[in-house]
Amino acid sequence: MNGLQLMVLVQGLKLEIKTWETGHRLQLTRESSLHALKRLTGEDFGRGLRARQRALAWLEDVAEANGIALRK
Structure with missing residues (x-):
C-alpha cells in the first residue's frame, strides 16, 4: 500500500x-x-463503527511507522 492509498483510506x-x-x-x-x-x-477488522475505529488506529500506526505524515 502506498502513501496515497493510505491517506485516501484514512x-x-x-x-x-x-x-x-x-x-x-x-x-x-x-x-x-x-x-x-x-x-x-488482508487485515479483517470486523464490521461496524468499532471496526472502523480500530482500522483507523491501525492505519495511523502504519503511517507513523513508515514516516508518512497525516493531516489531523
Whole structure:
C-alpha cells in the first residue's frame, strides 16, 4: 500500500465514522473504506463503527511507522 492509498483510506474512514455517529452512514465511494482496506491488506477488522475505529488506529500506526505524515 502506498502513501496515497493510505491517506485516501484514512480520510474515508474518518468520514464514515463521523457520519455513522450521526446516523447517516455516508461513504466516499461505492466500496467502503473498511472493505477496501481488507482487500488491499488482508487485515479483517470486523464490521461496524468499532471496526472502523480500530482500522483507523491501525492505519495511523502504519503511517507513523513508515514516516508518512497525516493531516489531523
